Amino acid sequence: MSDILRDLAATIEARKGSDPAASYTASLLAKGRSKCAEKFGEEAVEAIISAAEGDREGLTGEAADVLYHLLVLLAASDVPLEDVLSTLATRKGTSGHAEKAARKG
Numbered sequence: 347m348s349d350i351l352r353d354l355a356a357t358i359e360a361r362k363g364s365d366p367a368a369s370y371t372a373s374l375l376a377k378g379r380s381k382c383a384e385k386f387g388e389e390a391v392e393a394i395i396s397a398a399e400g401d402r403e404g405l406t407g408e409a410a411d412v413l414y415h416l417l418v419l420l421a422a423s424d425v426p427l428e429d430v431l432s433t434l435a436t437r438k439g440t441s442g443h444a445e446k447a448a449r450k451g
């Protein structure tokens with residue numbers, strides 16, 4: 347999965363400065379970080395609706411949209427996907443319950 351996400355992140359990064367008429371990604375990036383965040387939010391809501399309706403096929407497509415728009419948002423924010431993957435890696439083996447308890451002190 348990371349390979350597909352890494353390839354897609356590289357494609358999105360390469361679209362920075364490309365012709366917005368030729369690339370949807372470039373057109374989205376040209377609109378700025380706030381617009382990219384808005385699109386990510388819209389796609390997340392669509393995924394939520396599919397999940398709430400028990401629409402597994404719909405959720406599969408919406409989840410792909412969410413991942414694509416998250417990668418666009420990261421690119422627009424100059425946050426490398428590698429940093430996100432590293433953060434996930436450091437959490438490996440730590441239960442969410444344990445992490446939450448540690449945060450509360």
Ligand SMILES: N=c1c2ncn([C@@H]3O[C@H](COP(=O)(O)OP(=O)(O)OP(=O)(O)O)[C@@H](O)[C@H]3O)c2ncn1[C@@H]1O[C@H](COP(=O)(O)O)[C@@H](O)[C@H]1O
Binds near residue numbers: 370
């Ligand atoms: N994975 C995706 C991907 N997933 C979703 N989308 C687009 O995201 C948009 C979201 O759908 P919406 O209906 O919400 O958007 P819209 O109403 O068409 O557009 P807005 O005016 O609201 O922004 C659609 O236009 C989808 O085609 C994607 N566009 C591109 N990619 C990947 O990005 C690569 C580069 O794409 P380009 O930059 O277009 O060359 C492609 O080869 C794909 O691998």
